[in-house]
Amino acid sequence: CSWFYKGTAVPRYVPYTESVAAKLEDMYRNSVTTGEWHRRLILPNNEMVVMHGPTVMVHFLQTSTDTFTSTPSMRQRVVRGCVESEIEDTEPSSIDHLLLLCHGVGSACDMRFRSVEEVVDDFRSTSLQLVQAHYRNSYDSGLVGRVEVLPISWHSSLHSGENGVDTRLAAVTLESIPRLRNFTNDTLLDVLFYTSPVxxxxxIDTVCGELNRIYALFKQRNPxxxxxxxxxxxxxxxxxxYDLLSHQTSKDAGRQVSTDKQYVTGTAGTGQPCVKYPHLDFDPDALYALGSPIAIFECIRGVHTLGLDFCLPTCKNFFNIxxxxxxxAYRLEPMVNPQLRDVKPYLIPHHKGRKRMHLGLYFFFTYQDYDGFYHMVSLPVLPVMNYGS
Incomplete structure (x- = not known):
């Protein structure tokens, strides 16, 4: 049976993972059979679900000693079964492409502090709107399907549980400015943790495991x-x-993989932490890096150039957006070819044809004449997208 809870920022129901839903179902059935309620289930991210009765079930966003007296803003309603009125059946059943989206630092992915599981809904709806707007005839005739976007989460595996870092951080974190320190521990320190071999x-293991699991589950349900x-x-x-794909082995014997990466060697050596990279069960068509610091990480590791023949062994396309x-965000192509430093990145056209907001504001404040009228002039192209290969 499916289980849902109200989202933290958007007033709609969000499904639990299958493992959590199975535990909730077992606890619910046991409570119905025995008549014993007011039971708790601690989730992997240290949040908690309390079943007061068959129709009163609450998801507490933060667990504490006074959870039952928490403010309403910290609680979300839990529902068992499918909520028909909350689910919009507007997506076509045909899927043309699968995108697996991995989040960055922290547990929140946007300014509304939503998780990656909630954010991917916007990716699905936006991509569907683009298909409907630009390929209306093909969409109506069923020739074009949709893009399925599924989340890849690793933050809770690092921070929560018995081996999570939150327990260690809590012991050494000062009590002053708690909100800022909690934000630092939950978000900024992820960068430092990634530079630690442990x-x-x-x-890496969590991300690769989730990629393989989600892909296998998707293929199972879409044979x-x-x-x-x-x-x-x-x-x-x-x-x-990027690191995971860089350490995959190509199955294509004729595919040439660049080995021209050059390092700046120091007295203490160079490179990245010693990590055993697991095997990915599929070869992706493309890697889309969004607001990516790949270039600065390579610089910190002592990489001078990636080589003119740079490519990912099992991934043919790489886009740095x-x-x-x-x-x-940083540009990566100058590390492939230093001459590309003077080449302006490609500007992605707006899907509705208008100027993007930063260009519109630049135009408004720079090219407004004293009489209040705008004069059409050629604006400098600002970088929004560049290709890494």
């Missing part, structure tokens, strides 16, 4: 699917996927 191994699969990573998530005002 925790880097945990993150006739013949489309491709791509990987997308935001921020640190793109670095994780960024906003020009993103402080975390």
């Amino acid at each position: 925790f880097c191994q945990t993150i 006739n699917y013949e489309g491709g699969v791509s990987l997308g990573g935001h921020s640190l998530g793109s670095v994780i996927l 960024f906003h020009p005002y993103d402080p975390i």
Whole structure:
């Protein structure tokens, strides 16, 4: 049976994972049989579900000693079974492509503090809107399907549980400015943990395991699917996927893999932590790095150039997509060919044909004449996207 809870930022129901749903179902059936309620289930991320009765079940976003007296904003309603009125059946059943999306630092993925499981819904709806707007005839005739986007999460495996880092961090964290320190522990420290051989191994194993598990589950539930699969990573998530794909072995004997990566060697050596990279069960069509710091990570590791023949062994396409005002994003192609430093990145056209917001504001404040009228002039192209291969 399916189990849902209300989302933290969007007033709609979010499904639990299958493992959590199975535990909730067992606890629910046991309570119905014995008549004993007010039971608790601690989730892997240290949140808690309390069953007060067959119709009163609550998901507490934060567990504490006074959970039952927590404010309503910290609680979410839990529902057993399918909520028909909350589910919009507007997506076509035909799937043309699968995108596995890996989040970056922290447990929240946007300004509304939503998890990656909630954010992928926007990716699905946006991609479907683009298909309907630009390929209306093909969509209506059933020739074009949709893009399925599934989440890849690793944050809870690193921070929660018996071997999680949150327990260690709590012991050494000062009590002053608690909100800022909690934000630092939950988000910024993920970058430092990834540079540690111990925790880097945990993150890599978790991401690769989730990629293989989600892909196998998708193929099991869509046995006739013949489309491709791509990987997308935001921020640190793109670095994780990049490192994982860089250490895969190509099955194509004729595919040449670059070995021209050059390092700047120091007295203490160079390179990245010693990590055993697991095997990915499929070859992705493309890697989409969104707001990615891959280049700065390579620089920190002492990499001078990636070589003119740079490529990922099992992935034919690599796209580095960024906003020009993103402080975390860096260009990668100058590390492939230094001459590309002077080549402006490709500007992605807006899907509705208008100027993007930063270009519109630049135009408004720069090219407004004294009479209040706008004069059409050629604006400099600002970088939004560049290709890494």
